[in-house]
Amino acid sequence: MRIFESAVKSEPRAFTLAVFAMCAAVLGANVLVQYPFTPFGLEDYLTYGAFTYPVTFLVNDLTNRRLGLARTRLVIYVGFALAVLLSIGLATPRIALASGAAFLSAQLLDATVFNRLRRRAWWMPPAMAGFVSSALDTVVFFSLAFAGTGLPWTSWALCDYGVKLAMILVFLGPYKAIIARMPVWQPAPARA
Numbered sequence: 001m002r003i004f005e006s007a008v009k010s011e012p013r014a015f016t017l018a019v020f021a022m023c024a025a026v027l028g029a030n031v032l033v034q035y036p037f038t039p040f041g042l043e044d045y046l047t048y049g050a051f052t053y054p055v056t057f058l059v060n061d062l063t064n065r066r067l068g069l070a071r072t073r074l075v076i077y078v079g080f081a082l083a084v085l086l087s088i089g090l091a092t093p094r095i096a097l098a099s100g101a102a103f104l105s106a107q108l109l110d111a112t113v114f115n116r117l118r119r120r121a122w123w124m125p126p127a128m129a130g131f132v133s134s135a136l137d138t139v140v141f142f143s144l145a146f147a148g149t150g151l152p153w154t155s156w157a158l159c160d161y162g163v164k165l166a167m168i169l170v171f172l173g174p175y176k177a178i179i180a181r182m183p184v185w186q187p188a189p190a191r192a
Contacts, residue, residue, distance in 0.1 A: 011067055015075065018063040022056060022079030023086065029053035030083070030091040030099045033145070044152045045159040054167035056103070057133065058175060060110050061126040065179055069115040076107045098144035106137030126175050130168035134161060 033049030036042075064072040080103055087096040110133035117125040138161040146153030 011071070014063075014066055015071065018059060018067070018072075018075045019078050019082070021059045022063075022075060023082045025052060025055040025059060026079065026083035026099065026103055027086050027090065029056075030087040030095055033095065033099075034091065042159075045155050046163065047156055047160070050156075050160040050163040051167070053137075054130075054134070054164045054171065056107065057110055057126070057130045057164075057168060058171045060107055061114055061129065061175060062178060062182075064111055064114045064118075064125075066182055069111055072111045072115075073108065076104065076111065080104050080107075095145050098141050101144055102137045102141035105140055106133040109133045109136055122176060122179065123172050126172065127168060130171075131165060134164040134168065138164065 029049040029052040031049075032052055033047045035048045036044070037046035037048055037050070060072060060076070063075050067075070080100060083103065084096055084100040087099055091099070110129045113129035113132055114125040117128055138157050142153050142157035142160065146156070
C-alpha cells in the first residue's frame, strides 16, 4: 500500500495518465479483437484489436522511463484490475479472462526487460522488451481466447504478432520524441 501512496503522491498526474491510457488501450483491444479486419480480405488473418493493443507496450515503456519499475508494476496491476472489470461488460468472459492473463504476464515481462536494458541505447529497451513480451502476450491471449472455437485463431495470432512487431518499430519515433521532453526517473545509486 505504501508504494501506491508514494506513486500517487509523488507523480499523481503521470500515474493517473498512465493508468487511464493503459485501461483505454486494453479495453479498446478487448472490444476490437472480436471483429475480424475485413479490408483487403484479411478477415482470416487479423482482427481490429491487433492495431490497438500495442499501445499498451508504449504506455508501459513510457511509464517505466518516467516513474521506474516499481511504479510501472503498480500501473500494470491497477490497469489490469480496471481493464478486466470493464472488459467483462464489453467483451465475452472468455476474452476478458484471456486478456487479463496475457496482459498481466506480458506487461510484467515487458517492464522487467525494459528495466534491465534501461541504460542501453534509447531504442533498445522498448524494442527488445516489446519483441519478447509481445510473443508471450500473443501466445497466452489467442490460445486462451479462441482455442477450440473453430475460428482461425492461429493465423490471427501469427498476424497479430507481426502487427505488434511492426507497431513497436513505428512507436519508436513517438517514444523518442516523448522521452526527449519528459523528466526521466533515475534509480538511486548503489550504496557501498
